[in-house]
Amino acid sequence: MVQVFHPGADTVARVVLASIGAAPVLAVGLAYALWRSPYATAQDVTREQPIPFSHEHHVGGLGIDCRYCHTSVEKAAFAGIPPTETCMSCHSQEWTNAPMLAPVRQSLAEERPLQWNRVHNLPAYVYFNHSVHVAKGVGCSTCHGEVQTMKLMRQAAPLTMGWCLDCHRDPAPNLRPHEAVFDMNWKPPANQAAFGARFMEERHIKSAERLSECSICHR
Secondary structure: OOOOOOOOHHHHHHHHHHHHHHHHHHHHHHHHHHHHOHHHHOOOOEOOOOOOOOHHHHHHHOOOOHHHHOOOOOOOOOOOOOOHHHHHHHHOOOOOOOHHHHHHHHHHHHOOOOOOOOOOOOOOOOOOOHHHHHHHOEOHHHHHOOHHHOOOOEOOOOOOHHHHHHHHOOOHHHEOOHHHOOOOOOOOOOOHHHHHHHHHHHOOOOOHHHHOOHHHHOO
């Protein structure tokens, strides 16, 4: 009988069939990797801003408390973006003619707010309350990272549902004394597990089962 196919055709056919079978698996893997990547989560992404505001300088260098600018963080869901007047409370006397601060001076003169670009942008269907987390002892750096080292603000955490649930299912490791909530250099003690468990009881923090309910974050 005349051989129609090359001897290697069988191998080629096997490879093709295997590739077809593996394609869905590879597609799912690629989709998952993309979903977890900074492209989707914006983790470690630095947003362009109207002013190159440095938390490293203001927080790490000058030691300015978070609440000086984010005034509503202890009493409202939204931490608050400082108005131009807050910036000028210092810069009316310091760096008064710095070119980089020209937009701030213009904002004050025209009574027009600076248009900052949101760094931590949660979906519309997610409810997050800063004041509740602060009151329960969750520090700023737990979610925002080492802000005192950031020349330009970036999103330190992925802010995915899984990331939030990791904490809601076991809050104790992330709790700290009230006086340390705004301390960017605070380090957990060796007995953090016992400390956190006690704080959960004292601060009436809900159980992991209750904190994992959909309605906690989706309202």
